[in-house]
Amino acid sequence: MNMDQVLRDLIPSLKSSAKSCHEALAKSTPEFINPENGLSINDNLMQLGSAVKDAREAIWHLKHITSHLLIQRNASPGFLINKLPNEVLAMVFCEASRIGPITMFAIAHTCSRWRHLAFRTPYMWTTVDLRCFKPRNTAYSFTQRVGVLHPKLAHMILTLSKDSPMSVYYPDTREMNKQGFLIRTLDVVMPSILNRLVEMIITVGAQYATRIPCVLETTPAPVLRKLSLKILDNPCHIFKRLFAGETPQLKTLRLSSCRLPWNDEAYPASLEELIVDEGFDLWSEEFPYQSEDEFEGVPVLAHLNDPRYALDRTVASALQKLQRLRTLKLDSCSNLACGISNRDPVQPASLSKLRSLKLRNGFADSVAVLTSLSIGKISTLLIRSDAKTRGEDNTVPTLS
Structure with missing residues (x-):
């Protein structure tokens, strides 16, 4: 691919889109009909929307060739990317910083112009990807086996991002850093950005899971929209709550090897997607807890009078206020039948959406879950019973 030719094709598109935007704005007047072109405000806004769409498409193409741009920039100082205006370069940098975990640092160390522009673009530093590269021989390279971002680099990102919304990612499942960088980095990152955290997708081991409640349970996250949390080597953990119960914008909640209590205070009303995979399957060979009685064969956690279930009330009460919920998945969850019986049925939660x-x-x-729900239109219904999530009697509630 000829990168120069690609850029030569894109730059006119960007200029044309910018010109269309300016023209559409100039033609928009408070009057219902614009005397200059005879078009209504709505028509002019449609022109503006079309121009913005064209600009976004051009930026989208730039995003996909960003890696080539960065590589060839060093190989050829006269490369055409240097002819892009600062505003366009800043857009490219923001997109590039989301592609690779260390791209933002590569950009900041390319040349003085790029470095100054990067340091003046806070939105470029809004993604904290805890995955980082590992040295191989004497050269640094991206590999499948990644390390963890050093705490000092994490602090640098937080400083440069200023007050911009932040996203945190560490989705790796087994690559735990032996030097403790993960724990130290999380200790730097988490307390300082929860007030501007918009998305977090993270997998942590039991070593850090014991410290999670200090941060995730007690500190509000007022702008958080998506949370995906997985705990390794310590399944079936039950949080008392998340973010002090103050997540008014949370739309997606995905919990793996953990869950919240089944009560009306644990889940925010703003949720549109709720996925809980607690990992509580007594048939699973990976279930780590031993039985208290070798002959009975039932682990302590399977007894419903276990203290871990003290905050559970009913599934219906947990879901009742989730009126925006569109997706619900419960996989290998414990104590789903809490609070219901054939003698004293609960009022089902009405989830119209x-x-x-x-x-x-x-x-x-x-x-028990189906008994706790009142559903209108539904497009996908999947029920599997190949997990054992109850250690005591299997009395089936009346399904009506």
């Missing part, structure tokens, strides 16, 4: 329901639990527990 729910369109996808997936259950994978013990048969009795899945029936």
Whole structure:
């Protein structure tokens, strides 16, 4: 691919889009009909929207060739990317920083112009990807086995991002850093950005899971929209709450090897997607907890009078206020039948917007969930009973 030719094709597109935007704005007047071109404000706004769309498409193409641009920039100082205006370069930098975990640092060390522009673009530093490269021989390279971002680099990102919204990623499942960088980096990152955290996708081991409640349970996250949390080597953890119960904008919540209590205070009303995979499957060979009685064969956690279930009330109460919920998935979850019985049935939660329901639990527990819901239109319904999520009697609630 000829990068110079690609850029030569894109620059006129960007200039044309910018010109169209200026023209559309200039032609828009408070009057219903613009006397200059005879078009209504709505028509002029449509022109503006079309111009913005063209500009976005051009930037989208730039994003996909960013890696080539960065490589060839060093190889050829006269490369055409240097002819892009600062505003366009800043857009490229912002997109590039989301592609690779260390790209933002590469940009900042390319040349003085790029460095000054990068340091003046806070939005470029809004992604903290805790994955980082590892040295191989004497050269640094991206590999499948990644390390963890050093705490000092994490602090640098937080400083340069100023007050911009932040996203944190560490989705790796098994690559734990032996030097403790992950724990130290999280200790730097988490407390300082929760007030501007918009997205977090993170996997942590039991070593840090014991310290998570200090941060995730007690500190509000007022602008958080998406949270995906997985805990390794310590499944079936139950948080008392998340972010002090103050996440008014949270739309997506995905919990793996952990869950929140089944009560009306644990889940925010703003949720549109709720996925919980607690990992509580007594049939699974990976279930780590031993039985208290070798002959009984039932782990302590399977007894419903275990203290870990003290905050559970009913699944219906947990879901009742989630009126925006569109996707619900409960996989290998414990104590789903809490608070219900054939003698004293609970009032089902009415979820009129729910369109996808997936259950994978013990048969009795899945029936208990269905009993707790009142659903209108639904497009996807999947029920599997190949997990054992109850250690005591399997009395099936009445399904009506």
